Amino acid sequence: MVNYRYLGNSGFKVSEITYGNWVTHASQVENDAAIATVHAALDAGITTFDTADTYANTAAEEVLAEALKGQRREGLEIFTKVYFPIGPMGPNDHGLSRKHILDGIHGSLRRLNLDYVDLYQAHRYDYETPLEETMQAFADIVRQGKALYIGVSEWTAEQLREGHALARQLGFQLVSNQPQYSMLHRVIEGKVVPASEELGISQIVWSPMAQGVLSGKYLPGQPVPEGSRATDEKSGATFIQRFMKDDVLTAVQRLKPLAEQAGLTMPQLAIAWVLQNPNVAAALVGASRPEQLADTVKASGVTLEPDLLAAIDDALAGVVNDDPAGTYEVSPQTRLV
Structure with missing residues (x-):
């Protein structure tokens, strides 16, 4: 079964392997297959599920709700996010303004068929909205009981510090950050992780397999396998291209x-x-298939010895991106709409 860890400096535990439905639900796979995969996750001991309103333009939340129907709510940890354009993509359908955050939580709760989410996350940093406005809206959502905890995604060390300070002033905790992190992409290690450790903020990392490249199925100088993520524009093909270089492979x-x-x-x-x-x-x-989870959940509780970690670093020398500057390039400087 899957082990649990505390999220940030809180008493809230999450399964250390968490199911995310970014490129699968209502996109890469049919709904019946998505639901079967969620049930396989539950059977494997995963109780924590991460989604976002922008995934499949809100449809992914609905599929997750259908898949979790009938489960004991208190035994689940359900996360969602707000920031990216949804719906008709009008001028206020994007960002972290008070209006979009409050519209966002109400929409997500309706689609997820929930009274509250366990963790509500700012999907990116909004340079066009005063941070005080954003954090006040999150504080109100927590006080209203619509979200129990607040997190962010892909914020820089400085943004985490500012957000954490405002959260404390407003009487709630900023407990998590959700960045990309893998053997090949380590940009958070230089600044974000040290700041987070100081502040009591955990990382919930996405793409730990570098979009599937670390499965080893992509071979240098060879065509990509049919049906793989690298061939499917709906399943993150644009994200994987940064790793599809012969030296990396x-x-x-x-x-x-x-x-x-x-x-x-x-x-x-x-x-x-x-x-x-x-x-x-x-x-x-x-x-995309239930049997994939039977393999990945076995990583829970595994300890890698120092010699193995050093050998991994040697094997990947020269192809790892560990430049902290990469953390400043993720959130758009202006809204998309």
Whole structure:
């Protein structure tokens, strides 16, 4: 079964392998398959589920609600997010203004068929809205009982510090950040993680398998497998391109004997690696087929020895992105609408 970790400096526990439905529900797979995969996650011991209003333009939340119908609400931890354009994408259908945040939580609760979400997250930083306005709206949502905890996604160290200070003034906790993090993409390690450790904020990391590249199925100089994420525009093909370089793919192949020596599959090694970071509370995983989860959940509770971690670094030398400047390039400087 899956282990649990505390989220930030709180008493709230989440499954350290968390199910995310970014590119699967209402997009990559049919609803029946998505529902079967959620049930497989539950059977494997995953109780924490992450979604967002923007996924499949709100449809992913509805699919998740259908999949979780009949489950004991108190035994689930359900996360969603607000920021990106949804619906007809009007001038206030985007960002972190008070209007969009309040419209967002009401819409998400309606689609998820919930009275509250456990964690409500700012999907990006909004440079066009005063941070005080954003944090006040989150404070009101917490006081109204519509969200129990507040988190963010892809905020810089400085933004986390400012947001954390305002949250404390307003009487609630900022408990989490949701950044991209994997063996190949380590930009949070230089500034974001140290600031988060100081502030009592955990990371909920997405793409721990680097969009599937760390599975080892993409081979240098070879055509990509049919039906893989790299071929499907609906399932994140644009995100994976940054890793689809021969030097990266060659380095990833050097991980295969290391995984075998550790008695792990490549996906298990990738997920176990991010969970070695004590500031990581959860690794977000997705699946298009139920059987994929049976493999990945076995990464829970795995300890990678120092010699293995050093060998991984040696294998990937020269292809890892660990420049902290990358954390400043994620949130758009202006809204998209």
